[in-house]
Amino acid sequence: MLKIMTRPALFEPWLQFKHPIVRQLAFSIASPNILAQIPNELNLKNEFTIHDDQTWQTLYQQYEPRLKQLDQQPQPLLDFLARLKSTRLGLRFENLLWFWLLDDSYHPYQLLGHSIQKISGAITLGEIDFLVLNQQTQEVEHWEVALKYYLGESELSLSQWFGLNREDTLHRKLKHFTERQFQFSEANNIQIQRKFAVMKGQLFLPSSQDELTLPTWVNASRRLGQWGTHIPELAYYRLLRQEWLCPNQLASSSAADWWTDGLYYNTTAEPSFYMFRQPSLLFKRY
Template sequence: MFVLNQASDLDEPWLQFKNLLVRQLAFCIASPNILAAIPAELVLKHSFQLHASKTWTKHFQHYHSRLLYLDQHPQELEVFLQQLKSTRLGLRFEMFIWFWLLDQNYHPYKVLGHSIQKIAGAKTLGELDFLLLNTETNQVEHWEVALKYYLAERDFSLAYWYGLNRSDTLVRKLNHFSQKQFQFEDALEYEIERRYAVLKGQLYLPVEPTQQIIPPWVNLKRRLGYWGSYIPPQNSHFYRLQRQEWICPASHVSSETAHWWINGLYLQKDKPNFYMFRHAPLLSQRVE
């Protein structure tokens, strides 16, 4: 039987807005990280932190009046996003975060730098997404931001959360944060005092019944989706989300009834059920 069990009482304030870009901006600010904590089994080379969910709730509350204005007058946001020529969702997410950070009247951060390259001679050592001064603590913070979608397999342990490209795994991303992206002690002649990963998106559990336990590091304040290769019954009324809607769906149904030969993310009409449909041959591929 195809059954999706979803909590209906999660706080998802981004859904109150009508303009799609503003809904997505609100999601990027208000949604909690997909992880509630850094998994204990992760071996850290360079330590970093995750913002608590209540921190993002506070940021959204402070920005709410601005979002209401943008919902009626989105031109400024539209023009800002025109700088982005890529269709990659991760870069789009970064642009939304940058737009919010530049609105300095609504939060305690001052942008010291964005996309900062660290170069030694002819070699590029890496790049920092954001260097910020937190005016409440007077500390310099390094933020790395990422929008990710991972599907749980086997025993739900850290090693078995796969992205849509199976070489992109959750453990690989976390190791990249620790081993590569947070290696720097300074940037732009500022000493880095705190390091934060802003890791948002969605996690998906297999639709098949399972006795596996959800790990404690999964943030249950963020809605979980389901994934599988099963085709839901016709009366379940799923439709396929457009690629940009993976950040946040439009306020109206944006496509026809689902055609299940196409891999992608699907949403149930009038219900908050997300289903990542994957063809079985794709699931059988393993990257060692």
């Protein structure tokens, strides 16, 4: 089985909080991007960048006092998320960041717009997730946010990272960023000066391969998961769908006796994530 190096210095402050939604909010802010850099293999039509790890750590540290308040009194966060009718994790992640951006006493950003539709006549050209003014640089930034879970295969080249729906690949998502989502130079009559992809979630390495060289663009400063079609020996339990953002402080189920497709978690020694997939689903066309 593939062994993932234990890194004692991993920055995972969300694990200190008790309330599940506060843990998810802390993860949404503090977690590094799944990419360390834009892959060289990507043909950039419209340039964009990503925030480095230190930026997210600093933003988390500025917000930590507020998170501790919310952990004791989470009702404002619960009320905000109650307006979200969809169960999609990506939208939950976006709304958690929206809550944080509105809480502007704790960070340098002024939110100028959210979900801004770009329309030409009867045609919708696209939508901008967040338009923010960085009050430290005085630059207007366009943020596109995504919560993604990709399983690496073969030699881990850019085209060999697949979502649970195999039509959703990392390469396809990044191509969509540069060709479609970051095509705009202004929004609400405001010029855009910088463009950022906020891409969090988790990458999973195949447990069936012992030696793999990580591409330089994979962010190895964060916890990587494993995926496989066999049942591992450790006592994993299956995470609830919302726990894919961050596992609850207390186990939400017993150790799994019956395994179905999904994300599993183990804390016996070092916290570890395992994505179980039925072999018949790997090459299914959706």
